Amino acid sequence: MTTLSVVIPAYNEEDGIAAIVERILAIKPDLAKVGVDGLECIVVDDGSQDRTAEIVQSYGERVRLIRQQNKGYGGALKTGFAAAQGELLGFLDADSTYPPEYFPKMCEIALDGADLVIGSRMAGAHSEMPIVRRIGNTIFATMLSVVAGVRISDSASGQRILRRSILPRIYPLPNTLDFTPAMSTRALHENLKIVETPIPYKERSGRSKLHVVRDGLRFTKSIVWTALTYNPVRIFGGVGLLTLILAFLILIGQLGGQLAGLLDQWSFPQLFGALVLAVAGITLYTTGTTFSYVVALFHRDPIRQGLFGPRGNGRRIEGHYWWLGFLSILIGVGVYVAAVIFNLTDPSLAASWFAPVLSALLVLTGVQLVSAWALARVLAELSRRDSEKQADLKWAEEVAAVAVQQA
Structure with missing residues (x-):
């Protein structure tokens, strides 16, 4: 029996957490069609000060809630991975910018032999990403492709499927927002089998938690320093x-x-x-x-x-x-x-x-x-x-x- 554990890091997401949880729970029949029999939904409340945890608790045993003091985006994901029971680990943001309906297809790719499946927002599917962030993601993907010698289109995508068995090879990973580019860099240098598949992307309503300059510099530092430890x-x-x-x-x-x-x-x-x-x-x-x-x-x-x-x-x-x-x-x-x-x-x-x-x-x-x-x-x-x-x-x-x- 193959189980997918989907981890959702959440910080003050009371307006959107219910919608994304409902969408994840709804993909269980489609997961069964590709050979994934179990679905585990885990929400890591990363020190929220609103009703995020209360809303998640209303789902009872259908959703696991883990509460912790604020450790950052990467810290919340690592907490979720440690608590997860599934052989396949998935994650996406709590604001419905990423489509959980694409998880069955991504699981099918993983079951076909991929170690890491990345939902690429830059591979041709419809994307509402702002032009500034699109340019930035192109720069980061190009940088990673140069230092790793392997072409990748989206180094920072926040929707992925990975095998639990690869965690010892890609750890340690940062607790901050550069968690995903660091994961991509380490996975490439560890010669893991990475497959990108196009996904649509919807820009979140309201203010994004991503700061273009500050997090851009952090992404660059993460890619360069991780690459230096390998090559x-x-x-x-x-x-x-x-x-x-x-x-x-x-x-x-x-x-x-x-x-x-x-x-x-x-x-x-x-x-x-x-x-x-x-x-x-x-x-x-x-x-x-x-x-x-x-x-x-x-x-x-x-x-x-x-x-x-x-x-x-x-x-x-x-x-x-x-x-x-x-x-x-x-x-x-x-x-x-x-x-x-x-x-x-x-x-x-x-x-x-x-x-x-x-x-x-x-x-x-x-x-x-x-x-x-x-x-x-x-x-x-x-x-x-x-x-x-x-x-x-x-x-x-x-x-x-x-x-x-x-x-």
Whole structure:
């Protein structure tokens, strides 16, 4: 017997809680048609100061009421999940903005093998979402798609179905409104099977509890920091790559100006800026790859993803850091020796500082690359040893179990 537990977080929702409860209770026959025999409706009253709890109590045993001090949207959902009895967990808001009539279809998708089913408000169904929030949701979905390497259209949808069994993999989750984008980010990086299905969306009457700027910043922070705990190279590497591109564009601009006769001489401040940006970009990228090995060791799982694709498709450029580093050091030393030989460090020259600075930056970049290579090798070896240790322990347990059976 499969049961769906629907959790409704409620805070001062006396005007709408009865309507959404009635709609949820009405979907029980449709749930049975797709193989879900039981329905549990749970309302978590998150410190309401109106008649929300009183209205829910009037439904008797048909609806479970859980009352708690205000813990926030995510906190209310986690309380509901902990109390739920169903193998499938669903949730939606108490203001009738999301359609519970779509739960049977979402359950059917979950029973077909999906770990997380997201009702997408951005996938083509009718939506009354205000333009500002639509733009914001598009930005967040694009951001999540970039950092996770998997396309998703609605990272913050508040109507979902998930299997109870995935909770240990997606926890911890925040108590605040960024609960849903954090869930999406963790689920994607845990390689769970996520399916989006279009749902209509109705804008709530009255004032929304969502603050565009404050919660937008919170959503961004949640996506970025969660991604960093799984795949640092996507963040650090992406920023480092943009920095390197900017440095390249400055150099191209200088070279093009010289060839076109638009510049009489090289702009050394711009060249210096380009060099600093290039070094910063390389540092950020090597930091990201190193962090990826730390994360893999922490999770005891080779979950590292590359900058250019999902897990398994990353370009392991860190294996080349050692010779790139030594080459950079040699070039840096060569630049300084050449500058001394050709007297380019003469204080009377307008740009006498340039060659020594270029030499120093190249040498430091080389040291950074060699150090990152060595650290990556050490962390990879530690990860390998840990995997072999776990395999040996499992093998020993299996041998011991066989010996007990034969005794």
